[in-house]
Amino acid sequence: MKIRVKVPKLGLTIEEVILASWDKPQGATVAVDDVIATVEADKANYEIYAPAPGRLTVQLVEQGATVAVGAELAIIET
Numbered sequence: 185m186k187i188r189v190k191v192p193k194l195g196l197t198i199e200e201v202i203l204a205s206w207d208k209p210q211g212a213t214v215a216v217d218d219v220i221a222t223v224e225a226d227k228a229n230y231e232i233y234a235p236a237p238g239r240l241t242v243q244l245v246e247q248g249a250t251v252a253v254g255a256e257l258a259i260i261e262t
Contacts, residue, residue: 187236189258191223191251194230200252201225203245208234210243214260221257238262 191201201223208220214234221232234240242259245251 185262186241187238187260187262188256189220189232189235189260191232191253191255191257193253194223194225198225198253200250201230203247203249203251203257204229205247206243207231208240210240212240214238214240223251232257234260236260236262 204222204224206221208214208218214220215237216234218234219231220234220240223230223232238260240258241261245257
């Protein structure tokens with residue numbers, strides 16, 4: 185099954201974030217709540233966690249890109 189990892193709602197006024205880093209490489213095995221990416225918004229960093237165990241098969245956004253809240257970041261195959 186494919187699980188789509190999206191940018192979560194991080195606050196009332198945050199509409200977009202910058203993908204600061206990928207903490208897991210594409211192809212890596214991940215467990216629930218592993219940090220897979222870090223995003224920046226409003227002078228704060230937020231960690232994006234794996235919602236399910238599996239393999240991080242696709243990174244849809246490049247590091248440094250600006251991404252809207254709700255946009256897909258990656259796909260995890262369980």
